[in-house]
Amino acid sequence: MAQRTAEDRKRMWRAVDVALAVVLTVGGVGYAVYAIVGRWGLDQGYIGDRWLDYVFAAWVSLYVTTIAFVIGLVIGFFFGWIRATRSVPLGKIMRDAKKVADAQGLDHVPFPATQIIWHGFKYIVRRFGDAFVAVIRGTPLFVQIVFVWSVLLIRVPTLNPLVLASIAGLIALTANTGGYQSEIFRAGLQTVHSGQVEAARALGLSKFQAMRHIILPQAIRLVIPPLTNEYIGLLKASSLLIVIGIEELTGFGRREAFDFFKVFESFALVTAIYLLLTVPLSRVIAYVERRLRIPGLGIQEVTAPRAPRAAT
Amino acid sequence: MIRVVGVHKTFGPLHVLRGITLEVPKGEALVIIGPSGSGKSTLLRCINLLVEPDAGSVFIDGVHVNRPEVSAEWVRQQVGMVFQSFNLFTHLTALQNVMLGPVRVKGMEQEAARVKAKQLLARVGLAAKAEAYPAELSGGQQQRVAIARALAMDPKAMLFDEPTSALDPEYIREVLDVMTALAREGMTMIVVTHEMGFASNVASRIVFIDAGIVLEEGHPNQIFGNPQQERTRTFVSKILR
Ligand SMILES: Nc1ncnc2c1ncn2[C@@H]1O[C@H](COP(=O)(O)OP(=O)(O)O)[C@@H](O)[C@H]1O
Ligand SMILES: [Mg+2]
Numbered sequence: 222m223a224q225r226t227a228e229d230r231k232r233m234w235r236a237v238d239v240a241l242a243v244v245l246t247v248g249g250v251g252y253a254v255y256a257i258v259g260r261w262g263l264d265q266g267y268i269g270d271r272w273l274d275y276v277f278a279a280w281v282s283l284y285v286t287t288i289a290f291v292i293g294l295v296i297g298f299f300f301g302w303i304r305a306t307r308s309v310p311l312g313k314i315m316r317d318a319k320k321v322a323d324a325q326g327l328d329h330v331p332f333p334a335t336q337i338i339w340h341g342f343k344y345i346v347r348r349f350g351d352a353f354v355a356v357i358r359g360t361p362l363f364v365q366i367v368f369v370w371s372v373l374l375i376r377v378p379t380l381n382p383l384v385l386a387s388i389a390g391l392i393a394l395t396a397n398t399g400g401y402q403s404e405i406f407r408a409g410l411q412t413v414h415s416g417q418v419e420a421a422r423a424l425g426l427s428k429f430q431a432m433r434h435i436i437l438p439q440a441i442r443l444v445i446p447p448l449t450n451e452y453i454g455l456l457k458a459s460s461l462l463i464v465i466g467i468e469e470l471t472g473f474g475r476r477e478a479f480d481f482f483k484v485f486e487s488f489a490l491v492t493a494i495y496l497l498l499t500v501p502l503s504r505v506i507a508y509v510e511r512r513l514r515i516p517g518l519g520i521q522e523v524t525a526p527r528a529p530r531a532a533t
Numbered sequence: 534m535i536r537v538v539g540v541h542k543t544f545g546p547l548h549v550l551r552g553i554t555l556e557v558p559k560g561e562a563l564v565i566i567g568p569s570g571s572g573k574s575t576l577l578r579c580i581n582l583l584v585e586p587d588a589g590s591v592f593i594d595g596v597h598v599n600r601p602e603v604s605a606e607w608v609r610q611q612v613g614m615v616f617q618s619f620n621l622f623t624h625l626t627a628l629q630n631v632m633l634g635p636v637r638v639k640g641m642e643q644e645a646a647r648v649k650a651k652q653l654l655a656r657v658g659l660a661a662k663a664e665a666y667p668a669e670l671s672g673g674q675q676q677r678v679a680i681a682r683a684l685a686m687d688p689k690a691m692l693f694d695e696p697t698s699a700l701d702p703e704y705i706r707e708v709l710d711v712m713t714a715l716a717r718e719g720m721t722m723i724v725v726t727h728e729m730g731f732a733s734n735v736a737s738r739i740v741f742i743d744a745g746i747v748l749e750e751g752h753p754n755q756i757f758g759n760p761q762q763e764r765t766r767t768f769v770s771k772i773l774r
Contacts, residue, residue, distance in 0.1 A: 321601040420620035424634040425610040517668030
């Protein structure tokens with residue numbers, strides 16, 4: 222009975238592994254802090270007084286990021302979906318119209334206006350989406366923020382500068398994340414195996430039902446990890462809003478650091494808050510992912526390009 | 534039950550079906566053989582309109598189905614299809630796979646669909662695997678669930694596209710047994726397969742397709758024992774080894 226099973230041993234080693242990781246991380250960070258600020262020490266009075274202001278600044282970061290991310294989800298899904306579908310050539314539309322006319326015994330072919338408008342609309346959205354994604358991914362977020370801000374500044378110079386900066390920041394972040402999310406959704410939808418759709422259609426499901434009951438449930442599992450990365454990336458990237466004067470967490474920390482000469486205290490708080498936001502989020506999503514994982518199936522990955530946003 | 538008349542299909546420059554005509558009376562099983570790339574899959578997919586024929590007609594139970602005013606969804610409910618690669622929905626259990634069609638397409642109540650799906654899984658010998666996901670099943674088990682899923686729509690006929698050629702040899706028997714039982718119960722079926730034992734036992738006729746045309750057709754004994762065409766003879770001798 223005292224015999225340890227392989228399962229027990231595995232669990233023990235996992236515990237040792239986690240403990241080691243914690244010790245090394247805490248020890249490493251602790252030593253680094255000591256090496257850098259040991260001579261001065263952290264001013265705990267300052268931290269005690271001001272930490273709530275930092276939390277408020279973090280609230281701004283979180284707020285902007287979340288709004289941009291949610292609107293970006295709509296933009297990203299729309300463009301991702303249309304960009305994942307194939308074009309229908311004009312020739313095929315005309316041929317189909319002729320077939321219908323022949324079958325009904327008409328001697329002239331009615332012009333297939335609705336078909337052409339619908340497929341033409343999808344074609345334009347697809348091409349526009351491609352261009353949009355190319356621009357968003359091909360230019361720095363920094364440039365996008367400054368660009369939107371400059372345009373607004375020239376177009377509506379009478380606006381309150383803070384309101385103007387907020388709108389500009391929100392537009393730039395939303396457009397940016399919308400572009401990246403469109404790639405994530407496109408890759409996710411295209412990764413669902415074509416045989417799955419075919420089997421659904423063979424059962425008599427409509428295109429819409431196949432999307433709703435087969436493609437989406439599988440695609441959602443595929444896009445959750447890259448979307449989480451996108452949210453965390455966006456949260457960090459929102460610190461770039463400092464260039465147009467929006468004081469979110471990083472911007473606020475920087476001003477505090479230099480106004481009161483509390484560099485270490487400020488960065489300790491900023492770092493701690495970012496970690497407090499991102500680490501639990503990653504954990505929660507990892508849990509959701511485990512819950513949604515399909516038994517027996519290995520981990521499937523979407524190869525969505527998630528280019529890191531270069532800081533300025 | 535199923536009648537195909539002069540069906541043509543091209544993919545770009547490729548003329549895959551070049552005037553196929555064949556007929557399957559109610560309750561009979563037709564086996565199609567032919568070299569890879571000869572258009573067998575394309576023919577089956579023309580019958581349930583997964584592929585739209587360029588010319589020619591497909592009749593199911595007397596209804597001319599490849600006409601614009603006939604809904605493809607309706608046609609596909611009349612004819613079940615089983616694929617070489619199973620194509621079970623990976624995010625659903627075996628039971629949910631079988632229930633999906635009746636619930637979503639036919640609007641059947643969940644409970645009624647569940648009872649029906651359980652009966653069908655029992656019929657293919659998988660009552661115990663109802664809660665398993667496809668990735669937890671062997672190839673043979675997956676293909677039997679796929680057959681149950683197609684049967685759940687109460688089709689008038691069934692199409693099988695090389696249902697055993699993706700299977701490890703030890704699982705082929707169990708799938709063929711299910712198909713044989715189905716044929717004995719009077720299901721109208723078209724089966725693309727190179728399993729000669731199954732073809733001889735179950736098929737009322739064999740059709741040999743080569744390069745998009747029906748080169749020869751006849752009783753299994755004739756096609757396997759005494760083929761008239763030179764190409765049929767070489768092909769049959771190859772698959773009989
Ligand atoms: N959707 C498609 N688009 C283009 N070519 C296709 C398509 N489907 C099948 N083909 C081609 O048609 C030919 C016949 O294919 P198929 O019907 O699958 O043959 P078989 O099932 O007899 O092996 C092949 O050359 C194949 O590459
Ligand atoms: Mg084939």
